[in-house]
Amino acid sequence: MNVFDAVKQSVTTRQAAEMYGLRIRRNNMASCPFHNDRTPSMKVDKRFHCFGCGADGDVIDFVSRLYGISSLKAAQKTASDFGISYDSKPVKTKPKKAVCKKSDVQIYAEAEQRCFKVLSDYYHLLKKREKDYAPNMEDEIWHPLFVEALQKKSHLEYLLDILVFGEIEEKALLVMEYGKEVASLEQRISEFICREAKTGIGNSQ
Incomplete structure (x- = not known):
């Protein structure tokens, strides 16, 4: 197969x-x-x-x-x-059609979309952390992930507002400034979600 x-x-x-x-x-x-x-x-x-x-x-x-x-x-x-096993013999595929090179506008649009998706995912992750790791008692030491959510959630809201309602110059500047950070953040989010799903972190909070 x-x-x-x-x-x-x-x-x-x-x-x-x-x-x-x-x-x-x-x-x-x-x-x-x-x-x-x-x-x-x-x-x-x-x-x-x-x-x-x-x-x-x-x-x-x-x-x-x-x-x-x-x-x-x-x-x-x-x-x-x-972990699915399969027959690793080469699969014959149809010849690929020539793909036209993307324009600068297309490249920017994809970068902006990716930036919005990653920042939005991070924002929702922070909201989840704020709920899951909230202290149950007044004198309880705050969990680092709860602190991170409190510190960064408002700034994420500000960035997302720019990407939705801002002028094109503001959006372009944000996408350019956060390009490398978005790539790193995307990897961190993916790793955290997979780890959380496997270990059940946060379900017992």
């Missing part, structure tokens, strides 16, 4: 989405990671479909779009992360 069939038969899109940090509600709805989604508009189950931006596909399509990688790499990543 090749990697594509192995993944599709073993993992639903919902399982992969939750593994990679997407919060899904009981009605299988989640905030779409592929556009600035203020209200949950993506239905995630065996497949996924966003009623806002139209993104649609199976588990491999989801991982491919989420990480900006090819379908083959997405299938291999998912198989590796979920």
Whole structure:
């Protein structure tokens, strides 16, 4: 069985989405990671479909779009992360069509979208930490993650307001200044969510 069939038969899109940090509600709805989604508009189950931006596909399509990688790499990543065995013989793929080089406008739009998504994810993570690690008693020593949430939440709100309501010059300056920090922050968020999901940190708070 090749990697594509192995993944599709073993993992639903919902399982992969939750593994990679997407919060899904009981009605299988989640905030779409592929556009600035203020209200949950993506239905995630065996497949996924966003009623806002139209993104649609199976588990491999989801991982491919989420990480900006090819379908083959997405299938291999998912198989590796979920411990799925498969026939590792080379998979024949159709020749790729020539892809036009992205314009500066497209590159900036993607950078701005990524910046908003990462900062938004971090903001929601801080809100969760503030709730999960809040002291139960007045004389209790504050948890470092609770302190971080108190210190940084307001600043994140300010940055997100700029990305939503600011002038183009303000947005461009923010995206440029926070470019490297966003990449580092994205990795930290991913690692924390995966670690928290595996260990159950915060569930007992």
